[in-house]
Amino acid sequence: MPDQITSRKNEIIKQAARLCTSAEIRREHGLYLVEGARLCRDAAQSGVKIETLFYTAQAEEKYKEYIASAADSAQTVYEVAPHVAALLSETKTPQGVFCVCKMNRAVREVRTIPVGRHYLALENLQDPANLGAILRTAEALGIGGVILGGSCCDIYSPKALRASMGAVFRLPFFLAPDMLCAIKLLRDMNFACFAAVPDAAAQPVTAVNFHNHPTVLIVGNEGNGLAKETIQACSGRVTIPMLGRAESLNASASAAILMWEMMRAESGGVSVGN
Amino acid sequence: MPDQITSRKNEIIKQAARLCTSAEIRREHGLYLVEGARLCRDAAQSGVKIETLFYTAQAEEKYKEYIASAADSAQTVYEVAPHVAALLSETKTPQGVFCVCKMNRAVREVRTIPVGRHYLALENLQDPANLGAILRTAEALGIGGVILGGSCCDIYSPKALRASMGAVFRLPFFLAPDMLCAIKLLRDMNFACFAAVPDAAAQPVTAVNFHNHPTVLIVGNEGNGLAKETIQACSGRVTIPMLGRAESLNASASAAILMWEMMRAESGGVSVGN
The missing domain is CATH 3.40.1280.10 (SPOUT methyltransferase, trefoil knot domain)
Known part of the structure; x- marks a missing residue:
């Protein structure tokens, strides 16, 4: 069982949410937030380094295989309460699956x-x-x-x-x-x-x-x-x-x-x- | 000066807002709502029949020419308060220009x-x-x-x-x-x-x-x-x-x-x- 996050004031959540707000913050940390079951699975399958995976209990039932695939590649996994997941979401009806990914720092010149x-x-x-x-x-x-x-x-x-x-x-x-x-x-x-x-x-x-x-x-x-x-x-x-x-x-x-x-x-x- | 609508309970506004909610309501009345200064102007220039034009005082300053063009073709024109305009908008930062248009009932078979x-x-x-x-x-x-x-x-x-x-x-x-x-x-x-x-x-x-x-x-x-x-x-x-x-x-x-x-x-x- 993964650790659970139930407070909106949790520092890990607050940091993840900040990654949505601006490109500067993403660049500064070398991290970005991915939302959606399929997109998180795609990140894992594409070899993207996943620092943290978050999902709600409801999402785990609905997107079991996607989440399992992403969880395999994630360094840390948290189950989050729906009201906490809402802080990470850009959509009105979030799927409740998110991951924090590391930018590829390889030379892109x-x-x-x-x-x-x-x-x-x-x-x-x-x-x-x-x-x-x-x-x-x-x-x-x-x-x-x-x-x-x-x-x-x-x-x-x-x-x-x-x-x-x-x-x-x-x-x-x-x-x-x-x-x-x-x-x-x-x-x-x-x-x-x-x-x-x-x-x-x-x-x-x-x-x-x-x-x-x-x-x-x-x-x-x-x-x-x-x-x-x-x-x-x-x-x-x-x-x-x-x-x-x-x-x-x-x-x-x-x-x-x-x-x-x-x-x-x-x-x-x-x-x-x- | 056009008539003003300052109440969210105004029947004309409530009817216009309903046109956003479903295709059935649009079909039933043969009407649809257009949002945005440029799109309202385009409707007028394309010969669409405009039943009602709504705009806020702020919009009139900003989109004077677009509104004038749409107003020329509109049967009725209302100035609406910003909190009333919000009822008609699908966007977070509305331009404050809307029109109710008649569907083209010509045969489309x-x-x-x-x-x-x-x-x-x-x-x-x-x-x-x-x-x-x-x-x-x-x-x-x-x-x-x-x-x-x-x-x-x-x-x-x-x-x-x-x-x-x-x-x-x-x-x-x-x-x-x-x-x-x-x-x-x-x-x-x-x-x-x-x-x-x-x-x-x-x-x-x-x-x-x-x-x-x-x-x-x-x-x-x-x-x-x-x-x-x-x-x-x-x-x-x-x-x-x-x-x-x-x-x-x-x-x-x-x-x-x-x-x-x-x-x-x-x-x-x-x-x-x-």
């Missing part, structure tokens, strides 16, 4: 990116739900990894974790606080770097032959797109040719289409003559 | 679908945020319209309206409570009907020549996909060939890629040989 694959780079992406959704799609399509450029929102925020459906744990990501420097480096490493822009004068993404060359496709902020200097630093500009109301395409849908086009030839689009 | 264009059909889609996001992408890519098959979630729910960014007001949609019947009708109307399935044995969507034939692409429920009978009724099965973790692709991302492929040749993908 652009210069360590394995060559020979295609990557997506995001510049100043603001919405964690968009970030999570994009990671999820990138994983599905077999993208090599994602570069977080400029000041993107935190990949370890509860919203990004949830929207990623666990892709955060599995997909390699790299940090590029200085986008211009990163693009220079990537081009030196022989990547083609394309800036995605909503400009009908740019090259249609359908006209690029991604098959010949490892590529980094760079997508900008939801409201403002890419910085002018970032676009200038790239080897080319690509756009999604659209017949409809172009301003309607949101960040995660356009990233999905761009990544799809980048992977299309490799995924089986080669044989088609149109 | 499958037999009235204009031929000669490509359409997306959704079967039993459950998540209104997915539905809204898909409508938004469909509009951007220039899809002819969307068919809501089986028992999809309500297109007029606050979440669907918000995620659609106004596409609900502009994109034609059609109701097909009986999917099998609708597919038969669509095939009689000479549409090619393709079932989207997560099955590597199905035809890759990249291998279909959509350019030759008006097509309806049918996408299933988030958890369970398409009904077996629906798949059998179609002229073919298509799939998105993926190199990564296929289960990761969510409903709105896969719909985006499928719609993109359907429109690709027309949008400018014709010239590419890969």
Whole structure:
């Protein structure tokens, strides 16, 4: 039987709850909080280091196998009362399963990116739900990894974790606080770097032959797109040719289409003559 | 100066708030509630009939032009106190602009679908945020319209309206409570009907020549996909060939890629040989 926590004033709970509040606190401690039975299980199965697992008695009945899998990898396990679990939850109807995970401190610099694959780079992406959704799609399509450029929102925020459906744990990501420097480096490493822009004068993404060359496709902020200097630093500009109301395409849908086009030839689009 | 509402017990407010609670109430009255300055303006600009516009004094300062545009089309306008506006809002920090709109009662049956264009059909889609996001992408890519098959979630729910960014007001949609019947009708109307399935044995969507034939692409429920009978009724099965973790692709991302492929040749993908 695990130890029980029944007080909302318990220091372990208070510390775990603080991890939801800001990226700074997460970075300072090198920890983040994961909510949800399936997501906790995914963290364990992906080899993430789990410091603490919390679950309610109700959750143990309902999510027995998920919890057992996460508990196997956890250093410490607590059963918590429902009113205590509520302090850790972002949702109105919490499942009652949470774990505190250690950030992967391995070097995540652009210069360590394995060559020979295609990557997506995001510049100043603001919405964690968009970030999570994009990671999820990138994983599905077999993208090599994602570069977080400029000041993107935190990949370890509860919203990004949830929207990623666990892709955060599995997909390699790299940090590029200085986008211009990163693009220079990537081009030196022989990547083609394309800036995605909503400009009908740019090259249609359908006209690029991604098959010949490892590529980094760079997508900008939801409201403002890419910085002018970032676009200038790239080897080319690509756009999604659209017949409809172009301003309607949101960040995660356009990233999905761009990544799809980048992977299309490799995924089986080669044989088609149109 | 518009009339003011300062009581939470005001009958007009109580009726408007009820429109958020269920699809049945919306259908019964033929009305729905729109929240947000931009979305109310979009409704007015899209020719939606606005029965009532509500806004707070604070909102009038901040969203003057949006409110003026919506007020021009509204039958009645009220200024409401902030604590009254809170009753109408789904968000924690409401903008304080709302309107009650009349549903378009024009015939939306499958037999009235204009031929000669490509359409997306959704079967039993459950998540209104997915539905809204898909409508938004469909509009951007220039899809002819969307068919809501089986028992999809309500297109007029606050979440669907918000995620659609106004596409609900502009994109034609059609109701097909009986999917099998609708597919038969669509095939009689000479549409090619393709079932989207997560099955590597199905035809890759990249291998279909959509350019030759008006097509309806049918996408299933988030958890369970398409009904077996629906798949059998179609002229073919298509799939998105993926190199990564296929289960990761969510409903709105896969719909985006499928719609993109359907429109690709027309949008400018014709010239590419890969």
